[in-house]
Amino acid sequence: MQGPDERVLASDIRALRKARGLTLAEIALKLGRSVGWVSQVERGLSTPSLSDLRAFAELFGVPISLFFSHDVPVESERGVVVRAGRRRTLGTSESGLVEELLSPDLGGSFEMVRSVFAPGAELKAEARRPTEEAGYVASGLFDIEISGVWHRLGEGDSFRFEGKPYRWRNPGTEPAVVIWVVSPPVY
Incomplete structure (x- = not known):
């Protein structure tokens, strides 16, 4: 069962990959990981380690802080409202x-x-x-x-x-x- 942070992280990694026009295979090759692992991360089935997050941040040219979301205490606001x-x-x-x-x-x-x-x-x-x-x-x-x-x-x-x-x-x-x-x- 994936928590809220894993859902946001998975969605963000997929969005960044697509915005840069990269395939799962290209990401896997650049990270030295399997296509299956990258796919599982994008679906929220695997949680990347801190070193994996650093590698994603470097690959996408974004600060690693992007991958650390803040807790949304009200479930009905998740994905809709940012306080x-x-x-x-x-x-x-x-x-x-x-x-x-x-x-x-x-x-x-x-x-x-x-x-x-x-x-x-x-x-x-x-x-x-x-x-x-x-x-x-x-x-x-x-x-x-x-x-x-x-x-x-x-x-x-x-x-x-x-x-x-x-x-x-x-x-x-x-x-x-x-x-x-x-x-x-x-x-």
Whole structure:
């Protein structure tokens, strides 16, 4: 019998694999595990060890903290509601970016993330993902470069782009809070 954490973990690993267009066989080869084992992990029948979770995190390019969900005390809220004090936190304040997963899991067609950018924080190297992304600036100043064009955004402004190179920075003296939506989920 699988518990709630195993269900979320299994769903998230499967969603990350599919978002990256990888097969079970490709994952198994990269992890040095059998296809059957990876399939059992994705179905919640096997629980990966901490070293396995580190390997999954490295393979998918996500922080290992993503795989540690917070308990949902009310069964009717599981997979539906995420309470403010129970979000999964991704990143650290030392990196200049702390993100919280607002979506209950990665199993849907999109994910929603609350990103807090420290003053002066920036993504120096251009990033590009095979996703459609949109964001809403809840507070602060936020600069985003999309396909070589910089845009200065303030509280209440929003943006959207698909599959284009981007960079970001917080030019302000206060943290910038951006609600970010990504489809398909990549975290």
